[in-house]
Amino acid sequence: MGISKTEIFTDQQNEISRFAKAFGHPARVAILQHLFKIDACVCGDLVNEIGLAQPTISQHLKELKHLGLIKGSIEGTRVCYCINAKNWTAMKQIMLGFLNQDISTNEECC
Amino acid sequence: MGISKTEIFTDQQNEISRFAKAFGHPARVAILQHLFKIDACVCGDLVNEIGLAQPTISQHLKELKHLGLIKGSIEGTRVCYCINAKNWTAMKQIMLGFLNQDISTNEECC
């Protein structure tokens, strides 16, 4: 049905999947990588950097902002976006907990 | 259009987003966590563990298998699934590279 049954999963599982979903599109990965690369905040030249139309970029930025991974501040007609370092670190801890899971035994089972 | 323009992104960006998309659903997160927890390979009792119908679980397993994160071997009428440790480690390296990005300056910009 295109709708996830979030209610049957733990908060942790839902949180992991919410963050992962944000990274589940190459445009958002590219946006974040670019914001990391350019120390100074970067505005709408993300549209030039990435090859998507302005409304599309704006939509991806909205999602990332909604998740708290980036923040934007208005500077005249432009909007300056950058990584929300604090939230990024918090997200990272959650994702690391998931990625660093380890198998107890060394046996190959399947 | 529901279709991602993968051709305008780097292989790395596409790979990150492909893995992330796999984790972008709580059921798949739950499946992986359960496979990690139960050392011995676990079969279709994932259906009982997680509250989704058998065809739905089977579909999620197929995606994870297709990505190479799990492997399954047939044991009679049952199928035993487990983490593909080697591929998981490789995936982890890629995701860590993305998550561990750092901002060069300490100034808060926005």
Place this chain on the structure above:
DNA sequence: TTACTTTATTGCAATATTACGATTAATAGA
């Protein structure tokens, strides 16, 4: 004011995802 620049929003089309009932396929056991 008017013209311009930049970004957000709206509306829509195309495609993808999620979920499950029904069915099929394959094996095990009687």
Place this chain on the structure above:
DNA sequence: TCTATTAATCGTAATATTGCAATAAAGTAA
């Protein structure tokens, strides 16, 4: 053989996502 058991696949409905043209909104500069 016949009958369970288990998992994959098919088909389909509901919903989500992606992308962009058109437009709106909000500021700047003349």
